[in-house]
Amino acid sequence: MADNNPTPDTSTAIAAGAPTATAVTAAPPTKPVPPKPAAAKPSAKEPTRRFFLASIFGSWITVAWVAFSASMAAMLLGTLRFMVPNVLSEPPSTFRAGDPTNFELNKVEDKFKDVGAWVIRGRDDRNREIIYALSTTCTHLGCTPNWLESEKKFKCPCHGSGFKITGINFEGPAPRPLERYAIKKADDGQIVVDKSRKFQRELGQWDDADSYILV
Numbered sequence: 595m596a597d598n599n600p601t602p603d604t605s606t607a608i609a610a611g612a613p614t615a616t617a618v619t620a621a622p623p624t625k626p627v628p629p630k631p632a633a634a635k636p637s638a639k640e641p642t643r644r645f646f647l648a649s650i651f652g653s654w655i656t657v658a659w660v661a662f663s664a665s666m667a668a669m670l671l672g673t674l675r676f677m678v679p680n681v682l683s684e685p686p687s688t689f690r691a692g693d694p695t696n697f698e699l700n701k702v703e704d705k706f707k708d709v710g711a712w713v714i715r716g717r718d719d720r721n722r723e724i725i726y727a728l729s730t731t732c733t734h735l736g737c738t739p740n741w742l743e744s745e746k747k748f749k750c751p752c753h754g755s756g757f758k759i760t761g762i763n764f765e766g767p768a769p770r771p772l773e774r775y776a777i778k779k780a781d782d783g784q785i786v787v788d789k790s791r792k793f794q795r796e797l798g799q800w801d802d803a804d805s806y807i808l809v
């Protein structure tokens with residue numbers, strides 16, 4: 595029986611330049627190979643050992659410098675503070691009380707109580723008319739008495755000591771009279787009180803001419 599599908603003569607086909615089976619089944623075109631990613635460079639932010647050590651030592655040096663600078667500044671300030679003298683602002687110890695004619699006999703005014711004194715025109719033990727300045731400090735424990743016009747006495751609100759207009763104690767626990775301040779007439783005739791000098795009656799100091807002004 596005759597073969598109806600004879601096998602093509604390859605030699606003839608090759609000779610005729612026909613494409614061979616091999617040529618027909620050629621390998622498919624290769625895909626482009628993607629380029630290999632380049633080896634990752636170390637990031638600049640990534641801490642290297644050197645960078646780490648530098649950071650540690652750098653920060654310690656910075657801390658040390660800051661501490662050193664602060665201590666030097668403190669020493670400098672201390673030295674300057676030592677060289678500058680302390681300045682205490684104290685109220686002046688003297689004050690002017692005005693003209694003697696401004697004071698009425700046996701009249702107590704609180705005009706100078708804020709600066710710690712009562713300036714009074716009165717009479718002394720010898721019945722002389724004088725002007726004197728009494729301290730407003732109670733001789734018991736240092737409170738400030740009040741002048742009670744109706745009772746004509748100084749009364750201490752703390753423990754009840756009482757003082758006459760002369761300053762002499764007569765009731766309560768105060769052990770002695772109020773103290774007087776130094777007083778004088780200035781060249782212009784004005785009264786000047788000096789609180790830096792005090793006179794105590796129990797010591798006989800009220801006889802001192804600096805403790806009163808004769809009127």
Ligand code: FES
Pocket residue numbers: 732733734735736737750751752753754755766767768
């Ligand atoms: S302080 Fe004035 S009576 Fe005590």
